[in-house]
Amino acid sequence: MDQIRRVIIALAAVLVWALVPNAVQAEEHELVITHMEIAETNIRPKVGDTVKFINQADIAHNLYLTYEDGTVQNLDTQFPGMSKTAKIERSGKVVVRCWIHPVIRMEFDAADAD
Template sequence: MAMIPRLFPGVLVLLLGTFLLAAPARAEEFEVQIHHTEVLNPGISPRVGDVLSFVNHAEIAHNLYLTYEDGTVVTLDTQPPGTTKRAMLKQAGHVIVRCWIHPIIRMEFDVAPH
């Protein structure tokens, strides 16, 4: 019986260490600025689970969408001037960002696995 109290703290330390090693990495957030009809590509290297924040500094509305290499499309809906829209990256691979309203807008990047 006397051994149980001595072992218990050691077991707790072992379990806590295992949990911390297994805990997922914290997602990063990358800011992408929109000026008139261009997206300023900040040269990002995101991973699955990271978030892109699109900040509309233009005086016009935009409607950005992301297209993954498998054809999946994620639209951010209409984004009025002065607002921010966020998109969590859900899969690895090549991604293209475009605007439904202004097709001249284009940004490309690769998403690494988590």
């Protein structure tokens, strides 16, 4: 009887694994800050993805993201050589700016998660 129970449990586990879709993995997108600009701005992240900002400049930056609904996501001060990561919270247009250097500006469109 124990052996039959084990077989039934094993079959049920396989069935659940086969029927439940695999979780969608979030992607990480990298953007490099070079002095007063953000290089490679052609990204299309989805909600739940992360964007990693790598400061290769010789000065500090303080980036923030603004979503279409006005929500602001602040990444705090980022010294030379540091990386900061932002998890994308909403779909739509996202504007990236630097509190310290307002000349730094980029936009990207965030898509809905699958």
